[in-house]
Amino acid sequence: MTTITEGATDDVRQLPARSTTRLLMNTHPTKIVVVGAGLSGLSAAMHLAGRGAEVTVIERQLTPGGRMGRADIGHYRIDTGPTVLTMPEIIDDAFAALGESTADRLDLMRVSPAFRASFADGSQLDVHSDAMAMADAVESFAGRDEAQGYLQLRDWLTELCRVEFDGFIGSAFDSPMSQLSTDLLRLFAIGGFRRWDKVVRRFLADERLQRVFTFQAMYAGVPPQRALAVYAVIAYMDTVAGVYFPRGGMRAIPDAMAAAAADAGVQFRFGTAVTALERSGSRVVAALTDTGDRLATDAVVLTTELPDTYRLLGHTPRQLFPPRPAPSAVVAQFGCRASHSAPPHHSIIFGKAWRECFRDITGDGRLMSDPSLLVTRPTASDPTLAPEGRDLLYVLAPAPNAQVGAVDWATIGPSYTAQMVEAVTEQLPELGEDIEILDVVDPAGWAGQGLAAGTPFALAHTFSQSGPFRPANRVRGVDNVALAGSSTVPGVGVPTAVISGRLAAERLTGPAATRRPTPALR
Template sequence: MVVVGAGLSGLSCALHLLGAGREVVVLEREDHPGGRAGRLDMDGFRVDTGPTVLTMPELLDEAFAAVGESVGDRLELLPLAPAYRASFTDGSTVDVHTDRERMAAEVARVAGLREAVGYLRLRDWLTRLYEVEMRSFIDARFDSPLDLLGPDLVRLAAMGGFRRLSRVVGGHLKDERLRRVFSFQSLYAGVAPDRALAAYAVIAYMDTVAGVHFPKGGMRAMGEALAGAAAKAGAVLRYGESAHRLERRGDRVTAVITERGERLPCDHVVLTTDLAAAHRLLDHRSRRPLPHRYSPSAVVLHLGTDRTWDHLAHHTISFGTQWERTFTEIIDEGRTMSDPSLLVTQPTLTDPSLAPDGHHLLYVLAPAPNLAAADIDWDSEGPRYRDRIVAVLEARGMTGLDASVRAEHLVTPADWARQGLARGTPFSLAHTFAQTGPFRPRNTVPGTANAVLAGCGTTPGVGLPTVLVSGKLAAARVVAGTERRAR
């Protein structure tokens, strides 16, 4: 088996294949594992360039368990308390705790006892929602929309899963600040809360109920740990090598040809590249009547500073005043936010080893339109937008931020595109109804019998937990395919 890409989905797939007794070769174009959970070292600051929020670590454990290991064998996961701190322009803050009683007390402090009761109802609903979705809609293989049919579809509908997210959350919570805390996660799925299905509140479950962790050594440690377990179990990991083309015979891929011209024979190939790149390798053209819709992108500013600010948690969401306007500008108008809402992550609060002594590391994410939605010359606009983001943060309490910067790196949608990501977004296809579940590009490709897809562009979708599941589902496809062929 050849797995193209040593990102988290590819490594998850490799571990599950190894656990099923398959021989696995993993090709990775970078010189290290991790994929979009990338890395950048700048002047002693150890930067994570991809996801910063780790939820559902049991899915990592499931991948390790396939080869007889566990998360604890390879990683030290540190629970974050609070999981987030939400900061508002009126000066108020909400600390988001995983613990039920502690969070209820925080909600009561911020908005009163009635809202605390509403929070407890919402929490119970989120838990039920997760239980239904995980077993039937996330950790599930779809071959057609008919696979949706079943008792859990009825349960999901009865729970309000097909209503709008903002309305369902608003049915439990009246305080606008709390509504934002439990609905902003739809941005991960590329849809505004007032347009997203309530089913995507499952992401809020992962964040606010299941809890948020951080691996000691940074998010990059996950790729290293998974790759280490795969190598120990017998996988051959080949770094600095890209797949150039696929050799075919009829409806089967017979070999992967590398950029160096080497031929790697294979019984199956698993492609974890960006969806558009995978389709190019397979020479596949989608038959969808409408083109795919991509998620918004992000501008990310990595800053190494010589100071910190007391009001920051590990993850701080700095909300602007015009929350709804944000989505209109990014998604509908193709403009940058006039009143930015920003995610500020300071991992050195949890792991000081990621920066030189006495220094800190900041990861600032600003949602932005993707390249198809906006006509922005990011090479010229990027530095100006960087200054604007810094000015906003200074006005919101991070006084002296600009003067404290000792190292920095800016990433814009144009940079994501240069990395080969379609439409310049790291978040792939948006989770609209027409691109969800069985309507999302499947992990099999018509016309090719032994190629399987994994990663955020296919099922179940975007997000660190779901790409780990994606790898497992891809491995299951491969195993089922080889067993059928053997018969």
């Protein structure tokens, strides 16, 4: 059962499903292979099965989830990928394709506060999704004028989401010209194509508050000073729409999606890799696996990394410039003694440096001189994820990707992990008791997992890699293959990965006959 302890989601607007994309097939395929059981592949499988297709999902790992990975270490149940869940109604859209709801499969808890921001000067701010609670917190933190500015910024973020979501994030496009619309003009009018940090400064003068509403640019792989304001919709998701956590950890999401898909007839082949795609002219007619199987198919959904996608298709993309990968991250998992005074589920620890840290990792390709960290304590919401009397901590430090960085992770990794522990315990001393390092993944580790440029965040959302300029979810010269995942439209993140699966399904079958919801706007 879905548990939501504050706010409401009954105000979801119902809009007609829109399609601005050319279908890849004139008739609905009856047999489809989906390569990859990450969120995008699971979403695609659910939407396709809901439309009557016979779907087989091939996944090289032994469990579903893709980038939403997992590890079980010494009675700790660890999430190695995303830890922040927003807009669960988008996941509900995938379940609805099978006649189910998220509540049938998941117990979602509202995370309150959404996160706590801690600054180098010792100040702290709890970030609430409730407007009045957050306005009161901002007034106590920075004064009445800043509280008024926050409310105005909240209104602007809500309008940005209203204009942008259905027409841009929730749709795929065949060309830049197909994006010309009234919504595009409205987006220009409200400042969507200005710089993110400049727009936020229109509302907030306090530099600490500016960080709270712009640090999300790193999710898009671009410094706030260079990111377009259209990506401030991520700040809307974090600070307005609200943050959730599934009981059992983030892994519960792909597990639930896979279970619903399997109950609807989707076949899964775990521990199996696709080694080649058999072509007949412009069509893929079969997928070949490392187990020696040949799976005949009418169509394919590929959620693989772009280099692997192009290799499987024997395709060389037309590109004026090489793709630019997003920055990477070091993700360290710690166990420590549980404390009643421990911080909330999510904390952002901001270092003294701000502009410099972005320049370090995106320009100079070196470690942040004064790191800002994301600290997630999932045991704040579900204590069963750690042994009794222990807390589980997930600490993420942005880092240069393997393409621009020259960091010898084999040499520097252990000392950098120790610096991360020191930075966390300095700001959050209640977490410093009896620390044990459970698992660490750095850019070299991500590369070892097959992630291009050693980053889990795929392609950066620069202007030339956004919207209609991002690699499309179809490939020139191939008639029956749709792409899904972080490197295609709409981009990086949990909600967008789920949307990309739907968009891939629509490439093959057209939009669903029923209306689909846009997210609730608060």
